[in-house]
Amino acid sequence: MTQWEQHLNIPDIPDKLEFKLAVRDSMGIFGHAPWWEDYIDSLGVHHFMIGRPGKRYWITVPDRGNIYKVDEIRTGFWDVLIQLHPLAGGMRGHGKGPFFISAWKIIALPMALVLLGVMVITIHFWYVRSFKKRRSWIIVGAMVLFPLILLTFIWLVG
């Protein structure tokens, strides 16, 4: 963890999220501001987090003056891998960042298309080789129906 301070002149912004995003942009960092990583300590000092794959910034809002303290925590390779998985659709709300923020979206799209291609090719092979076999219908039927039945069971029974 590294600690640093930055002198910022942030105007009064009543909306909490907008204030946090203004601090983030003024600091020149990028990431989203989760609402649950935000608290006021026993001394009445406001702390919040800006997070992005690979880093977390815990920011302490000054009670007086305009020096913001930052605890910068590197989270490592696995955290990046895990966080990028659901971010395939893009990093909306992460602010202005370096070029690779949008690059991930471009990479994830062909990967998703390859997976769809796998589905199409599988159906094709199955149709060519096994369409007329009863055993093949039973196996495919079981494989497709099992998760559907499971989902319906969880929905209806809990």
Next chain:
Amino acid sequence: MKYSKLVRKIHLISSMIIFSFLLMYLLTGIIKINHNLFEIPPVEVSQYTLPVEKMMDGTPREYTKYLEEKYNFRGRINFKKDQKENWVFNFNFPGDNIQITLTPAQDTLHFKQWKQKMTFFTVANRMHVQRGFKGGWAYTAWAVMYDISCFAMIIFAVTGVLMWFRARKRFRYGWWYLAAGILIPMGILCLYVFWK
């Protein structure tokens, strides 16, 4: 069975398993994306505080086990120590999430419960992001299916590379596709890890 025939067969079986998983993933994903087509039940939040009957004198994992048995909670469990030195325990179950906060003085347990009626949308939405094996046999079966699908994806990729390697003279650009498929995502990952 000949080596090449065996590899082809494994490749096909793993693709069938992936197909089954992808079908569910796409179905729940489509439902998630088109959430405006469904009536989403409101989330009811309730909060209450109870005195501590048993102090946390062991590991947080042991204490989670105690809370689970004492209050009959279910679902995926996680815990952490927050910035105020509270221990926060979460039990996440589709439609029912409970957060328990144990104060540093260990005098009170604060319960916050989010309840949402189980509809087809809420189940599909939550199963799309479901993690862990807790919650009953149906959830365990779902998680096992998930794991098998992930394993099948690895097998599919490896057998795909093996099949291509034997016929690489006919597919000369394979090396480029393979290198791009590995190096570009790895490069992006490294950028996130090492970016200032």
